[in-house]
Amino acid sequence: MNSIDTETLARRLRAHALRMTNRARASHIGSCLSMADILAVLYGAVLRVDPARPDWAARDRLVVSKGHAAAIVYAALAERGFLPIEELETYSADGGRLAGHVTMTVPGVELSTGSLGHGLPVAAGMALAAQRAGEAWRSFCILSDGELDEGSNWEAVQFAQHFRLEGLTAIIDYNKIQSFGTVAEISELHPLPEKFRAFNWGVIELDGHDHAALLGALSGAPPLPGRPTVIVAHTVKGKGVSFMEGKLLWHYRNPDAAQLEAALAELGA
Amino acid sequence: MRTETIDALTDYARANPDVMLLTADLGYSVLERFAEALPAQYANVGVCEQAMVGIAAGLALSGRRVVLYSIANFPTLRCLEQIRNDVCYHDLPVMVIAVGGGLAYGAQGYTHHGVEDLGIMAMLPNMAVACPADPHEAMALLPQLMERRRPAFLRLGRAGEPVLHAPDTPVHLERAITLKQGSDIALLATGPILGRALAAAEALAARGISASVLSFPGFRPLDENAVLAAARGHRAILTIEEHSVAGGFGTRVADVLLGAGLAPRFGKWGVTDALRGKIGSQAWLLDRLGTIEDHAASLL
Numbered sequence: 001m002n003s004i005d006t007e008t009l010a011r012r013l014r015a016h017a018l019r020m021t022n023r024a025r026a027s028h029i030g031s032c033l034s035m036a037d038i039l040a041v042l043y044g045a046v047l048r049v050d051p052a053r054p055d056w057a058a059r060d061r062l063v064v065s066k067g068h069a070a071a072i073v074y075a076a077l078a079e080r081g082f083l084p085i086e087e088l089e090t091y092s093a094d095g096g097r098l099a100g101h102v103t104m105t106v107p108g109v110e111l112s113t114g115s116l117g118h119g120l121p122v123a124a125g126m127a128l129a130a131q132r133a134g135e136a137w138r139s140f141c142i143l144s145d146g147e148l149d150e151g152s153n154w155e156a157v158q159f160a161q162h163f164r165l166e167g168l169t170a171i172i173d174y175n176k177i178q179s180f181g182t183v184a185e186i187s188e189l190h191p192l193p194e195k196f197r198a199f200n201w202g203v204i205e206l207d208g209h210d211h212a213a214l215l216g217a218l219s220g221a222p223p224l225p226g227r228p229t230v231i232v233a234h235t236v237k238g239k240g241v242s243f244m245e246g247k248l249l250w251h252y253r254n255p256d257a258a259q260l261e262a263a264l265a266e267l268g269a
Numbered sequence: 270m271r272t273e274t275i276d277a278l279t280d281y282a283r284a285n286p287d288v289m290l291l292t293a294d295l296g297y298s299v300l301e302r303f304a305e306a307l308p309a310q311y312a313n314v315g316v317c318e319q320a321m322v323g324i325a326a327g328l329a330l331s332g333r334r335v336v337l338y339s340i341a342n343f344p345t346l347r348c349l350e351q352i353r354n355d356v357c358y359h360d361l362p363v364m365v366i367a368v369g370g371g372l373a374y375g376a377q378g379y380t381h382h383g384v385e386d387l388g389i390m391a392m393l394p395n396m397a398v399a400c401p402a403d404p405h406e407a408m409a410l411l412p413q414l415m416e417r418r419r420p421a422f423l424r425l426g427r428a429g430e431p432v433l434h435a436p437d438t439p440v441h442l443e444r445a446i447t448l449k450q451g452s453d454i455a456l457l458a459t460g461p462i463l464g465r466a467l468a469a470a471e472a473l474a475a476r477g478i479s480a481s482v483l484s485f486p487g488f489r490p491l492d493e494n495a496v497l498a499a500a501r502g503h504r505a506i507l508t509i510e511e512h513s514v515a516g517g518f519g520t521r522v523a524d525v526l527l528g529a530g531l532a533p534r535f536g537k538w539g540v541t542d543a544l545r546g547k548i549g550s551q552a553w554l555l556d557r558l559g560t561i562e563d564h565a566a567s568l569l
Contacts, residue, residue, distance in 0.1 A: 057332065104359060110330065115354055121320040122355055125327020132289075132309055139327075152351070155320035162315065 006211050009079060010040035014240050015269035016075035016088055022260040024071075024092035026100060030238040030250035032072035034175040034208070035142060038233060039076040041214040042140065051081035054107040058137050061126045063111045065119020066144035066173065067101040074098050074106060082108035117150025119143060120170060124160045127168035127228070140218075142171045146178030149187050154199075160228040161200040168228040169218070170201075173208065175237040177248050196230045208233025241266055270430050270461075271299055271368045273404040274423075277411045278336060279303045282310050288415070289328055292338040293321045299368075300338060318343050322351035322363070329361035334415060341369045341383030345390060345422070352420070357393040362418040365390075370400070370424035371460060371511030372540070375554045383424070384540045387459075388516035390422040391489040397421045398488040399442055400518075402463035403433040406486045409440035417442075424488075426461045433463055433484070442487040445495035451479035454565050455499035458509040459485040459518045462555075466509045469561035478566060488518060496525045505534035505568040509561055514539040534568045 004012075017032040043049075048060045064073050071091055078085045083106060090096035097105045101114030111122050123141035130137050143153065160168050174192065176183050183189055193203045202224030206213040214233070222229045237251070238244030241263040255263055279302055282288040290303055294316045304311045314321045318339060325335040337344050344365045345352070356363045367386060374381035391398045399414060399421065401407035407425060414421040438446060448463070449470050458466040463484045470480040481503060483495060500506055506526070508519035519537030526533065538561050544554060 061331075111326070112354065112358055115350055117319075118323060118351065118355055121323025121351070122327040122330070124320070125324035125329075126331050127327070128312065128324060129328045129331030129333060152317075152319040152323065155315075155317035156323065159314050159317060159320050159324065163312070 004044070006040045006044040006215070009044045010036045011267050011269055012079060013040055013072050013075045014267055015264055016078070017072040018241070018255055018260055018263050020071040020075070020088055020091040021254045022257070023089065025254045026071065026092050027252045027254060028068045028071070029254060030177070030244055030247065031066060031069040031144065033239045033241060033244065034235040034237045035069055035173045036072055036240065037209045037211060038142060038171055038173065038214060039072060041211055041218060043076045043080045045215055046218045047140070048137065049080070049108065051108065054082060058135065060137050061110045061123065061139045063113070063119040063123040063126070063139070063141045064102050065113050065116065065141055066147060067113030070098070070100055070102045073102050073109070077106060077108040080108065082106070116144070116147035117152040120153050121156040124156045124165060124168055127160065127165040128163060130167050131163070131165060138167045138169065140169045140171065142173060144178070145172060145174045145176065145183050145189060146186070148172070148189055157196070157199050157201065164226045165228045166222055166226050170228065170230045172230060172232050173235050174232055175235040177237045177246070177251065179251065181248060193232050196232070200224070200227055202227050202229040203232065204229065205232045206234070208235035209239055270401065270404040270407045271425050271427060274366070274407045274411055274425055275299055275303060277408045279306055281412055281415055282307055285334070285415070286310065287332060288334045288336065290336045290338060291321055291325055293318045293343065295339045295343070318348040319351050322348040323355050325363045326351070326355035326359065326361055329363050330359070334362040334418065335364070337363065337365045339367060341367055341374060341381050342386065345386045349389065353393050357395050357420045360395045360419055364414055364421040364423060366423045366425060368425045369427055371426065371462070372551045372554045373427045375551045376548050378548050379546060384511070384513050386422070386424060387488050387512050387518065388520070391521070393420070395420050396489065397442060399486055400424045400460040400488045401486050402458070402461050402484045403430055405432050405434045405436070405438065406440050406484070410442055410486055413442050424460065430461050431464060433467065440486055443490050443492055444487070445492040446484045446486070447481065448484060449480065449482040451481040453479045453503060453569060454505040454507060455481040455483060455503040456507050456509055456561065456565065457483050457485060457496065457499060457522060459488055460511050462509050462511040465555065465561055469565060472562040473565055476562070476566060478569060480565065485518070488521070491521050491525065493525045496522050497529055497531065500526055500531045500533045503533065505536070505565070507536045507538055507561070507565045507568060510539040511555070512539055514541060536564055536568050538564045
């Protein structure tokens with residue numbers, strides 16, 4: 001990967017995701033934009049992965065449990081060198097491999113997701129594998145806030161603390177909007193950090209668009225030694241495109257040509 | 270057969286350190302030997318079947334072969350989507366062992382009646398489904414399923430099932446075993462209900478009806494050649510399963526027959542909706558389904 005800074009990478013990821021959802025007339029651009037900075041810091045500065053060896057045994061693992069944000073995940077993998085940038089043009093295309101939900105046929109993808117609540121248990125299993133083998137590689141899982149309604153996540157939260165899976169880091173893309181409205185309206189999560197503290201997790205709360213804060217949290221020592229870590233990342237759905245920010249509509253709508261142009265202009269892309 | 274199977278698994282895992290056994294807090298008095306012998310390859314994850322399957326997938330994606338242990342519907346239906354997406358879609362070496370298959374826990378109530386598991390598991394991609402009839406079949410199937418290194422479901426009964434085969438009987442997942450050769454009707458059975466099929470053949474002989482009895486350790490893949498040979502060599506076929514007759518073993522056999530253009534006299538003996546809500550011992554519940562010999566005789 002070119003030695004670009006993560007802010008530049010985040011802008012590129014946003015631009016790719018906007019073009020991809022425009023071309024494919026696909027949804028979930030808002031969900032992509034809210035986690036652009038998290039992905040940029042992970043792939044740009046944190047994850048120990050090697051595009052030449054996607055199944056390198058000692059690599060760090062990233063499971064993206066909010067599989068509907070596939071466009072920007074593929075964009076990040078392309079920017080990191082796992083697939084050609086041009087292939088992003090085949091997002092959701094007939095016969096292509098870039099499915100509308102994160103799919104393991106794409107190099108660098110660790111787990112196919114799309115049904116919510118599946119990622120964290122799998123990432124916990126990966127962390128258990130590393131722990132039992134005495135290996136230092138880490139397991140990360142990005143979850144949406146809405147998917148925390150799924151009980152299977154809380155099974156994994158309980159399991160991971162009991163087994164003291166220090167190598168596991170969950171990142172909550174806490175953009176406060178889920179499928180039918182705000183989290184507050186549908187199924188309030190507040191106080192979210194306290195929920196994880198009560199489960200004996202180490203908790204870091206931060207602005208999910210602050211790269212320095214993300215880098216510190218993702219690469220620093222675990223706040224509660226011997227326990228898994230959750231990063232509660234406060235984010236804005238649609239972040240980076242003014243007319244999409246905080247709007248439920250952009251969970252579903254894809255940008256038309258004019259909107260794409262306006263969005264790219266805002267990003268300076 | 271569960272104890273024999275876990276003993277066989279313990280021996281296999283000792284020789285194969287990549288094998289891990291997970292339980293969702295069930296298996297008291299059964300799993301201790303494994304846990305004590307191989308603690309680094311064992312984890313009780315707590316009462317959380319959905320997470321258990323996901324954890325297994327994560328371990329499998331990290332180079333382990335994983336065996337999951339629980340009762341009847343808990344490691345199958347409760348976590349069906351995790352098995353479908355996380356294990357089968359990714360074609361991972363994860364084997365689900367369910368004990369108490371069929372009506373083994375009959376008196377515990379409908380929640381514990383595992384009578385849809387085989388059919389549902391067999392619908393999933395890449396999945397092998399094994400339903401051994403006795404400890405001999407179970408112990409032979411275990412290493413075969415492990416060596417396959419792909420998704421598998423192994424349905425066991427509980428403790429104390431009689432051995433139905435001679436000790437030197439070869440057992441293969443993909444091959445039916447002929448226990449009795451007759452000429453009028455073929456009784457095709459899967460699982461421990463094979464014992465009743467053998468008894469039914471004796472009862473039919475007393476009525477002057479000659480019955481073959483075949484055991485199918487593999488529910489999927491099914492030994493289609495054995496099904497076709499049975500249809501060509503007999504006037505009638507009766508399938509016998511401790512499982513719902515809707516979408517179960519009989520349905521799979523019928524698919525094979527119709528696909529080959531064969532239409533023998535055909536019947537399915539197994540669990541129907543009439544049992545729903547009834548509780549009782551395994552034997553008492555099975556008796557409610559009518560005798561296999563009467564069903565067989567009615568086809569001739």
